[in-house]
Amino acid sequence: MTMRVLLSTIGSRGEVQPVTGLAVALRERGADVRIVAPPDFRELVEDLGFAMVPIGPTLRRPPGTGDWAAGMTPEKARKLTEDTVREQFAVVGEAARDRDVVVAAGSLQIAARSVAEKLGVPYIFAAYCAISLPSPLHAPPRMPWQRPGDGIEEMWAQEAVQWNALFGPLLNRHRAELGLAPVGDVREHVHTSSPWLAADPVLGPWPEPDDEGVFTTGAWLLADERPLPGEVEAFLRAGGPPVYFGFGSMTAPPELGAAMVEAARRDGARAIVQRGWAGLDTGAAGPDVLAVGEVNQRALFPRVAAVVHHGGAGTTTTAALAGVPQVVVPQRFDQFYWAARVERLGIGVAHPPQAPDAASLAGALAALTAVTGANARRVARDVVTDGADIAAGRISRTVEDRI
Missing domain, CATH: 3.40.50.2000 (Glycogen Phosphorylase B;)
Incomplete structure (x- = not known):
């Protein structure tokens, strides 16, 4: 039986290209792979021979127009958040209908786990950087709400508050429409209790080597055979x-x-x-x-x-x-x-x-x-080059264990 995989990501090329590396490794194992990503990367995805489902607006802005967040007001941010969550449930929900597993890579994957739960298929979350995942040994990424003098524990607690305030009501509204129970901790819901870390174990290791809750695959590198111009x-x-x-x-x-x-x-x-x-x-x-x-x-x-x-x-x-x-x-x-x-x-x-x-x-x-x-x-000499293949093998075993 052909394994059918949905890979979902939102962000710039740094989020999308690793997903294509994993997609290639999955295809080499005979999988049918579909990718949800921003429309900017349709050419990248389709040139590699994968089905592309666009999500969200075009991210690339004309040179000289500044950051996409320039001029962002609280009202605009609230509307953007509502639109993002609604579109994720619609787009990821439709793209996952015939899939055997849903893999969400990178931050802000608000809908993917609920979609997988509704369909009764496995859900896997992968972060690209250790500090995206809570640990007492490192602080979260720099964010505007962090207060000078806060310790690591306080910063992670404040981040959880922000996740819940920003996404909690929206997430639970859509989950109710699907007949699913409400979620109390949005960040833990998205990350799961056993997230993957798609980062090189030398460059960006998980700081708790004895922690079996985080599975480090290595970075998902896309084998690029293109000659230089x-x-x-x-x-x-x-x-x-x-x-x-x-x-x-x-x-x-x-x-x-x-x-x-x-x-x-x-x-x-x-x-x-x-x-x-x-x-x-x-x-x-x-x-x-x-x-x-x-x-x-x-x-x-x-x-x-x-x-x-x-x-x-x-x-x-x-x-x-x-x-x-x-x-x-x-x-x-x-x-x-x-x-x-x-x-x-x-x-x-x-x-x-x-x-x-x-x-x-x-x-x-x-x-x-x-x-x-x-x-x-x-x-x-120590950088791992088979991270995508390691991840593809684990995905395959996850699906096979359910058959």
């Missing part, structure tokens, strides 16, 4: 290894691209700047600069001198796997965690807590040493 290959051959700069789907002022170029020049290096969703502008570029769109990072990173990035889980893992030093410029949520992990492992540095400019980026690059490079090469 001809212009990238030509640029790489034309000189020494360049510094790569890229903020992925993060917002940033377009002029930051010119600051990146100046930082590389101050460091005596060439630069490859990924334009990303911010549409970074490299300014008066010369033969020592190449601006690129989306490229195969797994092919590119082993050939650069350093990777300067925003600290997403996927980019951090890909750079670590390449064995090159990193400069992490965190902006939000778990990116500060990844910046701290990179520094703790000695495989790179965290950018100072300020808006990046040419001087600060050049200073961070100058802080990379031969020891940093040696540490990066050492850690690269």
Whole structure:
């Protein structure tokens, strides 16, 4: 019997690409996989041969228009939350009707467990970063409601209050419509008592090694066989290894691209700047600069001198796997965690807590040493590359145990 899997995620490419890595691993086991994701990633999903069910609005904003949350009022936030929960129940509910298991990856998966419960199929939740899951050994991601001086226990308790206040009434209203009992703790309901951690055990380990409640799979890496574009290959051959700069789907002022170029020049290096969703502008570029769109990072990173990035889980893992030093410029949520992990492992540095400019980026690059490079090469040997296959095997056994 063919196993039918629904994979659901909401967020940027950092949330979606790992799901596609898991989808490929499941397909190799003969599974029929359907993916729920934001409409921005239809091409990514369908080019890999998977059925795509879009959810939510388009996330990508035109360069220069700022963060999607800019101008957000309490009324707009309330309406957005209501719309999000309602759409999740409708879209995920319909997409899961013929599935044998529902896998929700990343935060804000409010409806998926209720849908699985109503259908009587297994539900699995996976986080991409350890600090997304409560533990007395680490604090949650930085959020506006955190108060100076709060301890770890207080921060987690306050986060639970926020989850319940924001989603509790909406979740329980929809559960009542499905004939399901109300939920008292929204966060525990979404995460379950046995969540998965889809992060590399070296880069982002679960801090409680004896805790059998959290199953670490390793990061879900998408095997990318695409060759680098001809212009990238030509640029790489034309000189020494360049510094790569890229903020992925993060917002940033377009002029930051010119600051990146100046930082590389101050460091005596060439630069490859990924334009990303911010549409970074490299300014008066010369033969020592190449601006690129989306490229195969797994092919590119082993050939650069350093990777300067925003600290997403996927980019951090890909750079670590390449064995090159990193400069992490965190902006939000778990990116500060990844910046701290990179520094703790000695495989790179965290950018100072300020808006990046040419001087600060050049200073961070100058802080990379031969020891940093040696540490990066050492850690690269320990990065797990079969996390998606480990997760796919466990999903298969979960479904088989019910047959």
